[in-house]
Amino acid sequence: MKPPLALAVAALALMLALPASAATVQVTPGQDLQAAVNAAAPGDTVEVQRGFYRVNTLRIGKALTLRGIGRPTVSGGQQGDTIRVAAPDVVIEGLIVRDSGTSLKDQNAGIYIQPGAHRAVVRKSDLTYNLFGLWIEKADGVQVLHNTITGLRDVNSSQRGNGVQLYNTQGARIEGNHISFVRDALYVDVSHHAIFRGNKLHHSRYGTHYMNSHYNLWEDNDTYNNRGGLALMEVRDQVVRNNRAWGNSDHGIMLRTLQDSVIENNLVADNQRGFFIYDVEYATLRGNRVVRNTVGVHLSAGSTRNVVDGNDFIGNREQVRYVGARDERWGGPLGNYWSNYLGWDRDGNGVGDVPYEANDMVDRLTWRHPAIKLLLASPAVQALRLVGQQFPVLRVPTVVDPRPRMQPLAQSPVQPNTPERNLQRDPQPSSH
Numbered sequence: 001m002k003p004p005l006a007l008a009v010a011a012l013a014l015m016l017a018l019p020a021s022a023a024t025v026q027v028t029p030g031q032d033l034q035a036a037v038n039a040a041a042p043g044d045t046v047e048v049q050r051g052f053y054r055v056n057t058l059r060i061g062k063a064l065t066l067r068g069i070g071r072p073t074v075s076g077g078q079q080g081d082t083i084r085v086a087a088p089d090v091v092i093e094g095l096i097v098r099d100s101g102t103s104l105k106d107q108n109a110g111i112y113i114q115p116g117a118h119r120a121v122v123r124k125s126d127l128t129y130n131l132f133g134l135w136i137e138k139a140d141g142v143q144v145l146h147n148t149i150t151g152l153r154d155v156n157s158s159q160r161g162n163g164v165q166l167y168n169t170q171g172a173r174i175e176g177n178h179i180s181f182v183r184d185a186l187y188v189d190v191s192h193h194a195i196f197r198g199n200k201l202h203h204s205r206y207g208t209h210y211m212n213s214h215y216n217l218w219e220d221n222d223t224y225n226n227r228g229g230l231a232l233m234e235v236r237d238q239v240v241r242n243n244r245a246w247g248n249s250d251h252g253i254m255l256r257t258l259q260d261s262v263i264e265n266n267l268v269a270d271n272q273r274g275f276f277i278y279d280v281e282y283a284t285l286r287g288n289r290v291v292r293n294t295v296g297v298h299l300s301a302g303s304t305r306n307v308v309d310g311n312d313f314i315g316n317r318e319q320v321r322y323v324g325a326r327d328e329r330w331g332g333p334l335g336n337y338w339s340n341y342l343g344w345d346r347d348g349n350g351v352g353d354v355p356y357e358a359n360d361m362v363d364r365l366t367w368r369h370p371a372i373k374l375l376l377a378s379p380a381v382q383a384l385r386l387v388g389q390q391f392p393v394l395r396v397p398t399v400v401d402p403r404p405r406m407q408p409l410a411q412s413p414v415q416p417n418t419p420e421r422n423l424q425r426d427p428q429p430s431s432h
Contacts, residue, residue, distance in 0.1 A: 048072045061086045068094030075099040081112040088118040102129035109135040132161030140170040152180035162187040184209040189222045206231050236260045251276040273298045286310045295321050310334035312408040320358035331401040337408040347405045352404040359398035
């Protein structure tokens, strides 16, 4: 048994080893918010009561929680960044953050998470009337969760910043946010192993603009009423699944210079171009529904060695616009469904007896003479398609599906704003 003095020394050592209990600092309207943050110790919570707080770049230089009570407003007065996070493990929640500066040169933001401010969390906040909503630079493990972000909606798109900008990050989680009226809702550059899930992105230039980013998961997002929905450029090892891209004035999903990726179970509807596929190799497109677009798929620039199987192409004015020097084969064990397929199924096995060919004579005529689209459903035009198939001299290189399905895989009606969802969650993409 230890003597009393030894027990006392051990107890004192244990007390010194334990961290001091975190305190809660209260801030009310009229008090200096920066002074309260400066006075707080690492690990403390600064609770900001409902009211209006004008700051000149609120700097958070230690690990603490800045929590709004009753949705207080923190305004930057249209100068600089409204809040700047300069330390790891900072949590910001429940605030209205607004009125950053408007200098594109200085890239002013509602919340700027600077290099080294790892594991920052921004959640359940409103970021409004800032140039950039959130700018995250060289900070890993950042979480942006369930925020509403709107930009400078009364100025031209070129004068706005992005909703959330990620630059040179690892392991970000961007989930459940509603972002609109910015330049690009999500701009992702040189950022890897991230998850983008459950976001609603609309009324911007691009819903999402990916550049030079790898091993990311894009799941269960809505991109609508933008110029472009999802743009993946110069990327590889992406998983893009269970998303909805609809009502975009250019493309729903752009795949440009992309390799080794899976694009599955997405609904792409009512866009000018459903998919725009350019310089794509070793990708798998499966289970996608491409519906009522002006052009279902625009395919060009040597996009080959891809697996395109089990997709439904329904009611697109032009199913595939293909630019290439030789036929491109799509389809596999499942086959794709083409709503304008004119073949037959004599043995009743659900598979067409003759291949489906896009870019036939009728398609080429409609490119040159758009008025012909008024007659696409007429028996004469349908007969012209069959004639073109019988005379190879009239063919040009095209997409060929040797075993087209006679019925779509998905039988439920298409509703872009509330489509059915595949609720199965696979693991996030693994690093190589």
